[in-house]
Amino acid sequence: MxxxxxxxxxxxxxxxxxxxxxxxxxxxxxxxxxxxxxxxxxxxxxxxxxxxxxxxxxxxxxxxxxxxxxxxxxxxxxxxxxxxxxxxxxxxxxxxxxxxxxxxxxxxxxxxxxxxxxxxxxxxxxYEHAGGLRKVTLPAEALRGLRPSGQVKLRRMGPSDAAELIAVLHKVYGAARSSGPVSYDERTWGLWLGDDDDFRYIADDGLVIYGWHGQDIQIDTLVAGSPETARALWSMVGTSSSVAKNVIAPLAPDDPVLWLLPERSADHATEQRWMFRVLDVAAAVERRGYPAAVTCEAVVTVQDPVRGEGTWRLDISGGSGTATPAAGAPGAVLTANGLSALYSGVPTGTLRVAGLMSGDERFDEALDAAFAAKPYMLDYF
Incomplete structure (x- = not known):
C-alpha cells in the first residue's frame, strides 16, 4: 500500500x-x-x-x-x-x-x-470531543417583531463580497471573544456566495445567509456585532413568517437572539458534535487568545501517540500565552486527548475523572481560568 x-x-x-x-x-x-x-x-x-x-x-x-x-x-x-x-x-x-x-x-x-x-x-x-453545531428552531413570527430602533443598511452579497464577508467575521468573532467558529478562505466563500438558492445580506458589522428548507427557513450563518444589526437581520428573516412557521438556525450557546425573543420557555434544538486536536503544542498555545485578566503559569507533560511525549511550561499573561520545553519539571500529565479537551475549555476536574489528566493538581485552577471556553461552530464540513 x-x-x-x-x-x-x-x-x-x-x-x-x-x-x-x-x-x-x-x-x-x-x-x-x-x-x-x-x-x-x-x-x-x-x-x-x-x-x-x-x-x-x-x-x-x-x-x-x-x-x-x-x-x-x-x-x-x-x-x-x-x-x-x-x-x-x-x-x-x-x-x-x-x-x-x-x-x-x-x-x-x-x-x-x-x-x-x-x-x-x-x-x-x-482527537477529543470539544464543541457542537447546535441548531435551534425559532418561531418566525416572533423574529419578525425584533425591529431595530434605527436604520441599519443591509445590502445583498455575491461572490465579489467574499473578502468583506471574512472581514466582518473577524470583527464580530474577535469582539465577542468567540471560541470554535470557523471561516472558509476567500476562494471558497466566492463559490458558496454564488449559490442561486441562498439569500445573502451584509451590514457593516453583521451578515446573514439563508434559504428555504421545505416550508421552513434554514439559516446557514447569521452573525451580528451590535443590537441594531442583530435585530435588523433577525427581523428580516422573520418577514417570511407569512409562509414559514419556523426558522432553523445554527447558534452559539449564548447567541443574543435567545435573549431577544419575547417568549422562550423551552429550546427545540439538535446538536452535532465535533472533535478537536492540538497538533503543535507551542504554536497552538501561542496562537490562542486568553482572558486578559488571567496571569498564570503551569507545567504539563503531554503524552501524544503520534507526535511523542513532551513537557512544557505554559505562561499566560495579558491575553497571550507561550509554551516552552521544560524537560524534567514536575507538573500535570495530559494525554493528547486531554490537552485537546483542555484547550477547548473542558475543566480539569472533568479531565481527571475521565482519565485524561493525572499528576500534580496545583495548576488545575489556573488552567481552568486560562482555557475557559464555550466552543461552537456554525458550519458543517
Whole structure:
C-alpha cells in the first residue's frame, strides 16, 4: 500500500469512494466539489492510500481559520475520511489519519477539527470531543417583531463580497471573544456566495445567509456585532413568517437572539458534535487568545501517540500565552486527548475523572481560568 497525494486523475475514484461511504451525490454537488477541490490538490491537502492504482482510502485537510477566545489561527479541518468497503478493518484509516496529522503540522496548522462518523479511531489518535453545531428552531413570527430602533443598511452579497464577508467575521468573532467558529478562505466563500438558492445580506458589522428548507427557513450563518444589526437581520428573516412557521438556525450557546425573543420557555434544538486536536503544542498555545485578566503559569507533560511525549511550561499573561520545553519539571500529565479537551475549555476536574489528566493538581485552577471556553461552530464540513 502506498500513501501519496491525490491528483486530478484520482478524483473519479475519490468520488466513487465517497458514494460508497456516504451515499449518492447529486450531480450539482459533485461539480461544486470538483471546483472546490481541484485548485488545492497541489497544496498537499488531499491524501490517499493506494493499492497499485486503486484508491483504498482518502482524507482531505480543509483550510480554515478558527477563532479561540477571539483570536484567529489557521486550522486543518479534516473531511471526507473514507475507506473502501472491501478494505475496512485492515488499519488503513489509522495509517491515513496519522499521515493527516503529520501533514497538518507540515502545512503550518497547529490545531485540527473534524465531525466524526465514529469516534474510537479519532480518539485513539488524540482527537477529543470539544464543541457542537447546535441548531435551534425559532418561531418566525416572533423574529419578525425584533425591529431595530434605527436604520441599519443591509445590502445583498455575491461572490465579489467574499473578502468583506471574512472581514466582518473577524470583527464580530474577535469582539465577542468567540471560541470554535470557523471561516472558509476567500476562494471558497466566492463559490458558496454564488449559490442561486441562498439569500445573502451584509451590514457593516453583521451578515446573514439563508434559504428555504421545505416550508421552513434554514439559516446557514447569521452573525451580528451590535443590537441594531442583530435585530435588523433577525427581523428580516422573520418577514417570511407569512409562509414559514419556523426558522432553523445554527447558534452559539449564548447567541443574543435567545435573549431577544419575547417568549422562550423551552429550546427545540439538535446538536452535532465535533472533535478537536492540538497538533503543535507551542504554536497552538501561542496562537490562542486568553482572558486578559488571567496571569498564570503551569507545567504539563503531554503524552501524544503520534507526535511523542513532551513537557512544557505554559505562561499566560495579558491575553497571550507561550509554551516552552521544560524537560524534567514536575507538573500535570495530559494525554493528547486531554490537552485537546483542555484547550477547548473542558475543566480539569472533568479531565481527571475521565482519565485524561493525572499528576500534580496545583495548576488545575489556573488552567481552568486560562482555557475557559464555550466552543461552537456554525458550519458543517
Amino acid at each position: 502506498e500513501l501519496r497525494d491525490v491528483t486530478p486523475d484520482d478524483l473519479d475514484q475519490v468520488l466513487d469512494l465517497r458514494k460508497r461511504a456516504f451515499g449518492p451525490i447529486p450531480a450539482a454537488d459533485m461539480e461544486t466539489w470538483r471546483q472546490a477541490v481541484t485548485p488545492v490538490l497541489g497544496e498537499g491537502r488531499y491524501l490517499g492510500v493506494f493499492d497499485g492504482s486503486r484508491l483504498t482510502a482518502a482524507a482531505r485537510l480543509r483550510q480554515f481559520t478558527q477563532w479561540w477566545h477571539g483570536r484567529p489561527q489557521p486550522m486543518a479541518g479534516v473531511a471526507g475520511v473514507t475507506v473502501s468497503p472491501e478494505d475496512r478493518g485492515r488499519g488503513l484509516g489509522t495509517r491515513l489519519m496519522r499521515a493527516v496529522i503529520e501533514r497538518g503540522v507540515e502545512l503550518g496548522d497547529a490545531v485540527s477539527a473534524l465531525y466524526p462518523a465514529t469516534t474510537p479511531i479519532y480518539r485513539s489518535l488524540g
